[in-house]
Amino acid sequence: MSTADTTDNAVRELLLVMPRLVGRVKRLPLPEQLRSLDLAPRHLSMLSLLLLDGPLTVSQLAGMLGVAPTTVSLIVSDLSRKGVLVRREDDADRRRRIIDISPDSRPAIAQWLSPGARAWRHALAPLSPAQQRIFVDTLLRYEAAVSTPTRTAPRRG
Template sequence: MTADRTEGPLDRLGLLLAWHGRISDAWIRRALSTTGLTPRHAMTLMHLGTDPMSQQSLVDKLDVDPSVLVAILNDLEGGELVHRRRDPADRRRHIVEITPEGLLTLGTLETALTKVESELFADLSQQERTTLRDLLNRVASTPSDYEC
């Protein structure tokens, strides 16, 4: 290490993202606790909020193993927030749709998330929030062959 090095740990983008991610995760989990949902449950309901979709489409959108999605859907179905049915056009395929109770819960979680985001990003303008969203969408978030 050289004497003129001035970078601290929070000058490292990966560490800074992890640090703020941990904080954001804690705030979001606390806000969602009123609904009994986890962030994965919330993401699933949000994807289903507009239209029903196949289980495989949800696997792709959430980027989870199919067995993980089954567990998420079991939880949501147990709470009567979603319903699974066979696709009449292809009996091997399951269609997942949000229930009326799920739509009410979705409204509650949207309100909770809006409040958290307002607090988290209070010091950012709307344009800065848009830029941050665009940049984060470009950050690689799937595992590579890199080994620590």
């Protein structure tokens, strides 16, 4: 079997599995406490980082999310008003703010996001660190490729 055939088979399999995967993730039940908060994907990413890494500064969150600090500040303000996040002064530098999930919201957010983190750990566990990096890099290249508009060739005929 040629490399092109192998790649086409892998593409075919991924085109079948990706909609199922996205559908299953979308069907994860949102805990009652979070339903009225109108959470968007940008909130999910930030909450995931705070759940996995603990309290972070706005600058750290911005760097990890690949967005401007002002964008993070807006999201933090929104989620702070809703009682999901808390801000406190950094003891080492009073000008900086440390962002964390509020104690009241942490159990609901963990209930919502932990199954996805467990599933990724299970899927990645058999891979070596180098293979895990290849997998993540592949997903990032896929994301970039589907985010970039492509020019279509003019139709003949």
